[in-house]
Amino acid sequence: MGYVDLHLHTTASDGVMSPSEIVRYAKAKGLQAIAITDHDTIEGLEEGLSEGKRIGFEVIPGIEISAGHSPGSMHLLGFFLDIYHPLLNERLGYLQKARAERNPKIAEKLNQLGVDLTFDEVLKVSGGGQVGRPHFAQVLLDKGYVRSFQEAFERFLKKGAPAYVDKFRFTAKEALHFISEARGIAVLAHPNTLGMSRYSELENLLLQLVEEGLRGLEVYYPEHSASEVAQYKTLAERYGLLMTGGTDYHGIEKNGLDIGVGRGTMRIPYSIVEDLKAARSRSF
Numbered sequence: 001m002g003y004v005d006l007h008l009h010t011t012a013s014d015g016v017m018s019p020s021e022i023v024r025y026a027k028a029k030g031l032q033a034i035a036i037t038d039h040d041t042i043e044g045l046e047e048g049l050s051e052g053k054r055i056g057f058e059v060i061p062g063i064e065i066s067a068g069h070s071p072g073s074m075h076l077l078g079f080f081l082d083i084y085h086p087l088l089n090e091r092l093g094y095l096q097k098a099r100a101e102r103n104p105k106i107a108e109k110l111n112q113l114g115v116d117l118t119f120d121e122v123l124k125v126s127g128g129g130q131v132g133r134p135h136f137a138q139v140l141l142d143k144g145y146v147r148s149f150q151e152a153f154e155r156f157l158k159k160g161a162p163a164y165v166d167k168f169r170f171t172a173k174e175a176l177h178f179i180s181e182a183r184g185i186a187v188l189a190h191p192n193t194l195g196m197s198r199y200s201e202l203e204n205l206l207l208q209l210v211e212e213g214l215r216g217l218e219v220y221y222p223e224h225s226a227s228e229v230a231q232y233k234t235l236a237e238r239y240g241l242l243m244t245g246g247t248d249y250h251g252i253e254k255n256g257l258d259i260g261v262g263r264g265t266m267r268i269p270y271s272i273v274e275d276l277k278a279a280r281s282r283s284f
């Protein structure tokens with residue numbers, strides 16, 4: 001059985017490869033299936049799915065929703081979504097609007113800080129897909145205001161930094177609801193970004209999310225330490241959650257990270273896709 005990557009970004013959000021390109025790249029790398037999981041949008045999925053069909057490669061329609069959470073950040077993945085579901089499309093439309101309102105404000109703040117940048121330049125870098133902070137980081141880098149992506153976030157763009165502008169987020173409960181309504185299997189992405197300092201805190205949060213429709217945990221992830229992986233596995237087993245994995249490949253900001261293998265050691269077996277499919281056919 002082959003290997004898969006269930007967390008990937010394309011130009012529909014803040015990745016650098018188009019959906020077709022990433023599908024061809026995954027096949028060329030010898031993977032057996034991928035999920036395209038762009039932030040807050042399914043705009044890349046029609047193209048990705050049809051390219052998969054064309055070249056004979058399995059593409060799972062997915063998404064990654066940023067949900068309201070503190071102190072860290074909570075991202076929820078949805079797999080096997082019905083991309084034409086009206087509620088899903090209505091909710092995502094709302095997020096697009098919130099983003100479109102936020103983005104020019106980031107440009108304004110940067111201008112006030114003395115950065116010579118126009119929103120048009122950011123649009124150009126985004127290549128026509130949804131605009132996100134990584135595109136601002138790219139322009140800051142191109143114009144020599146920072147020496148790295150990380151520096152752009154640290155100095156300007158991250159929460160609490162001077163050019164940060166908040167945007168509307170659905171609660172986890174709301175996001176889990178519309179993912180499930182669209183027949184998606186909801187999975188908590190990279191639990192190590194939640195900012196939960198104690199195991200019991202994470203466990204309580206998980207219990208709550210499971211009640212609200214969570215079906216799995218992203219256990220395998222390049223930024224998870226071995227002890228985090230072990231911890232998430234234990235929790236997944238305890239609460240009957242599926243264990244997924246993916247690289248979160250964007251193609252820009254993370255040097256040395258590649259699709260399928262992460263920094264070299266990740267191997268996500270195809271059996272996880274079968275588990276997701278079985279879960280989906282049990283519930284719908």
Ligand code: AMP
Pocket residue numbers: 014039131132133134149150153154158253
């Ligand atoms: P947005 O959805 O436009 O607010 O942008 C969020 C995206 O920016 C995340 O999904 C990451 O890809 C990227 N990002 C957020 N924080 C950082 C950071 N500290 N360093 C690098 N990339 C980041």
Ligand code: ZN
Pocket residue numbers: 009014039134250
């Ligand atoms: Zn991203």
Ligand code: FE
Pocket residue numbers: 064075189190
């Ligand atoms: Fe994420």
Ligand code: FE
Pocket residue numbers: 007009064248
């Ligand atoms: Fe991601």
